[in-house]
Amino acid sequence: MPLCIFCRNERELTEEHIVPDCIGGSLKPRLLCKECNSNLGSTIDGPFSNTVLVQLPRQSYQIPGKGGSVPNPFGAYGAITHEGRELSVRLDEQFKPYVKPMVTEQRTDQGLEISITIDKEDEGDIESILRKKITRYYRSLGMPDDDIQTKVAQAVQDAKKVAVPVSHQPTIKYLFSIDINVLVLESIKIAYEIAALEFGDMYVTGSPVAEALRCALRHQRRDEIAGGLGIDLGPLKAILPGQDAHYVLLLHNSCVVSIFGIASTIEYCGEQEAFARSIDDAVLYVFDPANRSHTKYLLANFLFQHANGKA
Numbered sequence: 001m002p003l004c005i006f007c008r009n010e011r012e013l014t015e016e017h018i019v020p021d022c023i024g025g026s027l028k029p030r031l032l033c034k035e036c037n038s039n040l041g042s043t044i045d046g047p048f049s050n051t052v053l054v055q056l057p058r059q060s061y062q063i064p065g066k067g068g069s070v071p072n073p074f075g076a077y078g079a080i081t082h083e084g085r086e087l088s089v090r091l092d093e094q095f096k097p098y099v100k101p102m103v104t105e106q107r108t109d110q111g112l113e114i115s116i117t118i119d120k121e122d123e124g125d126i127e128s129i130l131r132k133k134i135t136r137y138y139r140s141l142g143m144p145d146d147d148i149q150t151k152v153a154q155a156v157q158d159a160k161k162v163a164v165p166v167s168h169q170p171t172i173k174y175l176f177s178i179d180i181n182v183l184v185l186e187s188i189k190i191a192y193e194i195a196a197l198e199f200g201d202m203y204v205t206g207s208p209v210a211e212a213l214r215c216a217l218r219h220q221r222r223d224e225i226a227g228g229l230g231i232d233l234g235p236l237k238a239i240l241p242g243q244d245a246h247y248v249l250l251l252h253n254s255c256v257v258s259i260f261g262i263a264s265t266i267e268y269c270g271e272q273e274a275f276a277r278s279i280d281d282a283v284l285y286v287f288d289p290a291n292r293s294h295t296k297y298l299l300a301n302f303l304f305q306h307a308n309g310k311a
């Protein structure tokens with residue numbers, strides 16, 4: 001029986017998406033036991049796939065998840081202020097705004113004041129809203145039902161006269177928060193798994209850094225790990241894939257992980273030369289999330305092909 005690269009137990013191994021499935025990662029070697037696979041899925045991949053930095057590009061490049069749906073980070077209601085009123089608006093998949101219905105009523109000396117803010121799509125609901133509110137009001141005053149019907153009909157007529165249709169291009173404010181730890185932990189997971197794939201058991205058991213990466217993932221803490229978000233790749237940056245692709249690069253003792261153009265670097269081995277990759281044998285995985293495919297290159301070959309206009 002093979003060993004799980006995470007818990008080191010002899011177990012049947014399952015397919016693990018090194019780059020998460022939700023962003024089109026197609027590299028899925030058998031590295032982890034079922035339990036470790038599911039634990040990493042819920043503690044590392046899950047929070048990562050929910051972050052807006054992943055959902056926004058998935059929406060903009062239309063990358064569906066396993067279930068076939070593309071996330072809509074604007075599906076929740078955001079707030080707009082229109083003529084001094086706070087409205088709740090959300091956007092559908094085609095960015096068409098929808099106004100959440102808002103009904104207020106106030107009993108005054110003159111009677112009942114009702115204010116309705118409603119999306120054009122729900123215009124047909126105005127009559128039933130008025131009917132419900134007015135009926136309840138006059139019943140509470142002891143009015144017979146026949147008279148109430150007359151009142152309702154009159155109110156519906158009046159409402160049509162005073163209704164103000166509004167059409168404008170609103171600015172909708174959304175507040176998103178991003179936990180950088182979630183992104184870095186995902187990069188740590190990718191760096192560890194790609195190194196385990198490249199160097200096998202030698203790395204998993206023989207590198208103190210490998211142990212530290214496992215520990216960071218187990219406790220979801222990254223403070224002991226060298227590396228982080230945002231790196232300067234120098235002239236390589238112009239050659240490596242852009243925002244619509246992902247890549248994982250093993251160079252020297254670091255793993256560069258770039259997801260939708262957001263790059264981080266994780267030190268995956270220390271000074272052990274057996275696991276470091278020189279510029280000549282550096283390995284580059286390029287992922288095409290739209291087509292769910294990937295290609296592995298020697299960095300040197302990739303650069304050569306690029307220089308010849310093939311990559």
Ligand SMILES: [Zn+2]
Pocket residue numbers: 004005006007008009011032033034035036037
């Ligand atoms: Zn395991």
